[in-house]
Amino acid sequence: QQQVKQSPQSLIVQKGGISIINCAYENTAFDYFPWYQQFPGKGPALLIAIRPDVSEKKEGRFTISFNKSAKQFSLHIMDSQPGDSATYFCAASKRSGGSYIPTFGRGTSLIVHP
Amino acid sequence: KAGVTQTPRYLIKTRGQQVTLSCSPISGHRSVSWYQQTPGQGLQFLFEYFSETQRNKGNFPGRFSGRQFSNSRSEMNVSTLELGDSALYLCASSSDPGTGGGYTFGSGTRLTVV
Numbered sequence: 001q002q003q004v005k006q007s008p009q010s011l012i013v014q015k016g017g018i019s020i021i022n023c024a025y026e027n028t029a030f031d032y033f034p035w036y037q038q039f040p041g042k043g044p045a046l047l048i049a050i051r052p053d054v055s056e057k058k059e060g061r062f063t064i065s066f067n068k069s070a071k072q073f074s075l076h077i078m079d080s081q082p083g084d085s086a087t088y089f090c091a092a093s094k095r096s097g098g099s100y101i102p103t104f105g106r107g108t109s110l111i112v113h114p
Numbered sequence: 115k116a117g118v119t120q121t122p123r124y125l126i127k128t129r130g131q132q133v134t135l136s137c138s139p140i141s142g143h144r145s146v147s148w149y150q151q152t153p154g155q156g157l158q159f160l161f162e163y164f165s166e167t168q169r170n171k172g173n174f175p176g177r178f179s180g181r182q183f184s185n186s187r188s189e190m191n192v193s194t195l196e197l198g199d200s201a202l203y204l205c206a207s208s209s210d211p212g213t214g215g216g217y218t219f220g221s222g223t224r225l226t227v228v
Contacts (some may be wrong), residue, residue, distance in 0.1 A: 036219075043118070043151035043204050043219030044157070079228075089157060097169040099145060104157040 002075050003027055004092050019077040020110045026071065029090035030046025032100050035064065035075050038087045051069035080112045115142065118207050118220035132193040135194045135223045139186050139207030146188040147217065148180060149201040163188055164211065195227045
């Protein structure tokens with residue numbers, strides 16, 4: 001049972017275009033939603049995160065849109081660059097034993113063509 | 115500031131053997147989490163330690179175990195290795211896991227079971 005569904009599995013975008021990755025969750029106990037970026041040979045790195053009390057958060061070219069009623073959230077990468085080529089993971093976190101434990105989506109492989 | 119260090123980077127083991135992986139968190143981080151990453155299942159949470167106590171555990175068999183030392187360094191052990199245990203094992207540390215964010219991942223240990 002996949003608690004966090006991520007799509008698309010892969011994405012090809014031209015330089016300067018907008019990359020959009022979508023995620024959906026079912027468990028309403030999740031209340032923290034981070035996105036991670038992973039380059040080959042490296043561990044995931046936190047990119048941007050949002051809590052469900054806001055509908056949008058922007059950091060530079062990266063924006064998270066959050067729809068609490070639909071239990072969906074998405075990552076938008078504006079003006080996509082070849083250096084953005086990586087695998088992106090959404091996650092949904094809930095508190096357990098004093099810590100937030102993330103459940104990850106399956107990942108999206110993004111390729112940005114120059 | 116040094117990041118999360120995982121050793122060794124690569125490991126080849128034979129089915130039935132046991133293996134121990136090591137993780138040194140960022141200085142001052144008391145929470146250490148372990149994840150298994152495979153192409154088929156994605157990123158899956160193994161367990162989390164905080165101040166030498168296991169605070170959370172994922173859905174993995176008892177062959178997977180871990181511990182944390184007083185200096186916050188952590189080890190993960192897998193006994194009676196199976197072919198399906200071949201994966202990238204990632205460690206992440208956090209100074210304040212109760213706020214949701216702040217998880218910094220290491221580059222992982224690539225385990226191959228033959």
